[in-house]
Amino acid sequence: MENLSGHLLEEDIDLVNKGVKIMDYKKELEQITETVETQKLEKAKLEERKRKLTEDKTKILKELEELGIKEEVLEETVEELEIELQKGIEKCKQVLN
Helix, strand or coil: CHHHHHHHHHHHHHHHHHHHHHHHHHHHHHHHHHHHHHHHHHHHHHHHHHHHHHHHHHHHHHHHHHHCCCHHHHHHHHHHHHHHHHHHHHHHHHHHC
16 A cells, blocks of 8 residues: 555656646746737837838928938038037047046
8 A cells, every 4th residue: 555655646746746847838938928929019119110200201301302402411411510519529528638
């Protein structure tokens, strides 16, 4: 009888261990599923933001065109202004030091 009860006990322990492993896998699967859903939601938000920014860009470019300003000229002007601003910042840093 001792062998039989000892054998059953080992089987019970194995079943419990398997149950614990299944629960661990289930929790891990739930976490992965939650992560995937969160990433899908974030992707959808980013795609919506991209769509909105593209619409805004198109609208702005159309308005610039109506004003006779070309995108390339505007980009060059912005780049030049950025360089000027950076030079001004560097001069200010030198004066402060």
